[in-house]
Amino acid sequence: MRYPEGGGLTAERRAFREGIRLQAGEGFAAGEKTAVIAKELRVSVRSVERWRRAWREGGMEGLRSSGPANAPTVTDAQFAVLEEELGKGPSAHGFEDERWTLVRVQTLIRRCLRVSLSVATVWRLLKRHGWSWQAPARRALERDEHAVELWKKEVWPRVKASRRHVEPGSSSRTKPASR
Known part of the structure; x- marks a missing residue:
């Protein structure tokens, strides 16, 4: 079950599921059949088979939760180092202008923290710590305000108007209105 706030299970739900797996482990130790355990615990046979494999390989410890699936790859201590480096500015790290782009931050993370993250992960990391993207402080010198307003009007x-003409009274965009 996924949650809209960024995914994964809550700690309470993870503990609940771990309890079910441990009950299955007790059934494995007692020699119960997979189908019986699945029916008792109201789970799929396939899940019980997967748990049985984990139990064979690691015992009851193999059935314990390994924590949240989306644990951050950059710790708070590492992010503190990254923030210090970001504070020095892009030019201190060899970039030609004073803008932090996601690709530049990604490069900085790779250099300083020796961690390889995707651009999307870099964005989520910065957003989680209260950073936002950098908007230009001024408009381009070449911008022609009159031309922009003319284009808008x-x-x-x-461009925005629909390309297909719909008859008034038609309930469908594919059929003409009946007469």
């Missing part, structure tokens, strides 16, 4: 409405 004349071109954009045509």
Whole structure:
């Protein structure tokens, strides 16, 4: 079961599921059949088979929870080091201008922390610690405000408009209105 706040199970739910696996382990030790254990615990036979393999390989410890699946790959101590490096600015790390892009932060993490993260993971890491993307402080010198306003008024409405004409009173976009 996934949660909208970023996934995984709560600690309480993880403990509950671990309890079910440990009950299955007691059944394995007693020599009960897989189908009987599945029916008693109201779980799938396939799950019980997977748990039995883990029990054979690691005993009851093999059935214990290994913690959240999405544990952060960068610890708080490592992030403190990263924050210090980010505070020095991009030029201190060899970048030509003063913008921190996600790719640059990714490169910095790889250099300083020796951890390889995807760009999406870098974004989630920064967001989790209260950082946001950098918006330009000023508009481009080449920007023509008159041309932009003209485009918004004349071109954009045509681009935005639907390409298919729908008859008034039609309940479907594929059928014309009946007469």
